[in-house]
Structures are given as structure tokens and as C-alpha cells.
Amino acid sequence: MEIVSIIITLIALIATVVFGYLQIVVPFIRHEVRLSKKFPFIESADVPVKRRRKKKKKKSKWLIPISTVVVVIVAIVLLRVLLLQAAELPPKPIAVMQFKNLTGDAQYDYLCEAIPNLLITNLEQSEHLQVMTWERMHDLLKQLDKEDMEIIDEETGFELCLMDEVNTIVTGSFTKMGDVFVTDIKILDVSSKELLKTTSSKGEGVASILKVQIDDLSKEIAKNVSLFERTMAPTEMQARDVTTNSMEAYNYYLRGKNDFEKWYLDDARKFLEKAIEIDSTFASAYLYLGKTCAWLNDDKAADDAITKAKIFMQKTTEKEKLYIDASYAGWIDNDPDKKFFILRQIAKKYPKEKQVHVDLGQYYDIRDRYNDAINEFNLIL
Numbered sequence: 001m002e003i004v005s006i007i008i009t010l011i012a013l014i015a016t017v018v019f020g021y022l023q024i025v026v027p028f029i030r031h032e033v034r035l036s037k038k039f040p041f042i043e044s045a046d047v048p049v050k051r052r053r054k055k056k057k058k059k060s061k062w063l064i065p066i067s068t069v070v071v072v073i074v075a076i077v078l079l080r081v082l083l084l085q086a087a088e089l090p091p092k093p094i095a096v097m098q099f100k101n102l103t104g105d106a107q108y109d110y111l112c113e114a115i116p117n118l119l120i121t122n123l124e125q126s127e128h129l130q131v132m133t134w135e136r137m138h139d140l141l142k143q144l145d146k147e148d149m150e151i152i153d154e155e156t157g158f159e160l161c162l163m164d165e166v167n168t169i170v171t172g173s174f175t176k177m178g179d180v181f182v183t184d185i186k187i188l189d190v191s192s193k194e195l196l197k198t199t200s201s202k203g204e205g206v207a208s209i210l211k212v213q214i215d216d217l218s219k220e221i222a223k224n225v226s227l228f229e230r231t232m233a234p235t236e237m238q239a240r241d242v243t244t245n246s247m248e249a250y251n252y253y254l255r256g257k258n259d260f261e262k263w264y265l266d267d268a269r270k271f272l273e274k275a276i277e278i279d280s281t282f283a284s285a286y287l288y289l290g291k292t293c294a295w296l297n298d299d300k301a302a303d304d305a306i307t308k309a310k311i312f313m314q315k316t317t318e319k320e321k322l323y324i325d326a327s328y329a330g331w332i333d334n335d336p337d338k339k340f341f342i343l344r345q346i347a348k349k350y351p352k353e354k355q356v357h358v359d360l361g362q363y364y365d366i367r368d369r370y371n372d373a374i375n376e377f378n379l380i381l
Contacts, residue, residue, distance in 0.1 A: 039045040092225050093166040093215045095132040096120050097157040099183075100173035108206075111174055112151070113182065115209065118239050118253060119170070122218035124237040125242070128226040132166055135261070135354060140164060165262050168196070172217075179204050183213050187224050197224045197272055208245050213323055214239040242317045244285075249278035253285045260292050268292045283312040285323050294331065306331050319353070322346045326359070336363065 001114065096116040101108055116134075123131045141147050141291050142158045154171060161169050172185040182202040188195055199220045201213035218237040244250050256271030272289040275282055290305035313324045322342055330339035340363050346356040361376035 091130040093130045095166045096170045102175040118214045120132045122237040244279045245284045249275045281312045
């Protein structure tokens, strides 16, 4: 609704400026009207005025182009002011659901989670979007007593969005024709279930999903959900620059991350190590491997993994960079206060990020700041 009101206001302002210019300013420049002492204070110019216009022709011939430029500048300024004011509006909440495998081949089932996770990673880079994380989605499923649901159907997806006040949902599917993979998405309004946009992307082989399709689809989603991504400079979204260049490595990373969150630490370590074998610069995989090894009391492996995460951290999102910095400060530098400062930054920028509140609660607990710790743990609950 905010975007609609901004657009209406903008159109009204520009229309007022242009109408006023055409109906009042131009006739004055052409000496077709003049000021009057009586209401409505404007009247047609008489014959003498028309005669005088010939004398002033040289002087006034530049008035129309100059005033036209002035009107254009005023319209641009109005547009910029409105968009800058609108930029202060809260980011648009959006959720990306699991995708459907329409290839008929079970070996591609992992893409049902890989594709939406990659889209989420890309969309999180926009300051104008607030993306529901995969973890948040599963927390909401627990509240519905559906935590064992492997495939989230469309109706459940709408229900999850309503629970978390998300007003836009993205669903999708992928299929295969020969060597060509095609990914289709639908963008829908949650409250009305109205279809807002459909789009697709295709490329040769599974590698094209990460190489081309994720970026193309992310940009289309961002443009259709956020006015600012459409009218201002759009956010640069390149999944390979903030994750990995290998779909296989990303698949192992997702499996390892999911197992870590379920406390299947041995399995998590195995999958994360496979991800790094395929892509030795995969910073996010190193981060989770470091966390996993720390819980397995393998301090040397944890040191090595967190150090590698720090080395390759430029190949991550802004949020992952902050988490890597926090882990490095706490584990390698042994500087809990520096880690605390970084955690506060994460909590401010990503208030619905559960893990950061866990870490803050533990920090407060160790320092006997029990009321602060309780507040953080209550936020998690």
C-alpha cells in the first residue's frame, strides 16, 4: 500500500507541475495573457501587448526552452525526494518456498531445497527486502506441529507467511528437456493469493542454475516486490560470488548445515568436508565446519576451518561476513568483547536471526547479566 500511495502522489505532483506550466507559464511567456487587478487576476492580452511582443521577440525566444528545463529539473527533484523518503520505509517481507521437481528423476530432488536457498541468499543482499530464512520457516512448521513435513505444500506456505506477517510468497518448479534445465517461478500476494508475476530462466546442464538462472530469477523477484529495486540502482546479485561455483559443493554444504542444526555432528562434518574438497574457497562451509569441529572438541580442526573462513570471507554475504568475524574474534582472537560488539551489529541488522540471540544470551549468562540473558532467550522462544 505504501508503494501505491507514493506512486499516486508522484503522478499527482508531476501532473500539477506540468499542467501549471502549460496552462499558465507558457501563455505568459507568449504574451497571450497578462495580470489583472480583478479576479481571477488573469485576462487576455490586448493589441498593444501583442505589438510589444515583436519588440521582445529576441528576448523571449529563450524563455520557453529555459522554463522547460526548469520544469524537468523540478520533476526530477520531486521524484528523488519522494523515493528517498520512501527508502526509509521498512523492507518488504518475502518468503521463498520449496521448489517442485518436475524432471521425473529423483537424483535432482536436492534442487528442491538448493534453488530456494540460493534465491534467499541472493535476495538477502537487498536492503529493501526482508527474507524469511529456511530456519525460520522450519521453526514455524514446529508451531503448526508439522516439523516432519518434508515437502511444504502451497497452502502450508501461505499459512507460514500469515504467521510471520509476510505479504509476498515465491513458489517454483524446475524441469529438464534434454540437457536444458528450466526453472519457473510464481510471485503471489499472500492475503489475496493473487498471482503478481510469473517468470522463468533456462540454461544447459545443472551448472546453469548456479551460473545464470539464480541471478536472473533473483533480480526479477526483487524488481517485482520492491519499488526501489525497480526504480533506483538495483542490488547486485550474483550467487556464485557469495557462495560457491559448484552445485555439488552447495548440496553438500546444505546437508552439512542441516545436520549441524540437528546435532548430527559427525554427519555434518563429513558433508562439510566434502563441500570443501570440491571448492576449497567455500567460506560458509568452512564456518560451519569450524563450529562443528568445536562441538566435537577438535580444537585444531576448528582453528583451521575458522581461519580459512576468515581468509575467504569476501566470497560471502554481508550477514555471513559478520558471523565469520564474530567466530574469529571469539575463537581465534579470544576476544569475547569484540565478538559481543559484532553480535550486536548482527542483531540490529537482522532482528529475526535466531542464532545471534542464542550467542548474545550465552554472553550475558557468562557475565552474570541474567536479566539480559533472559530477554535474549525469550526473544528466541
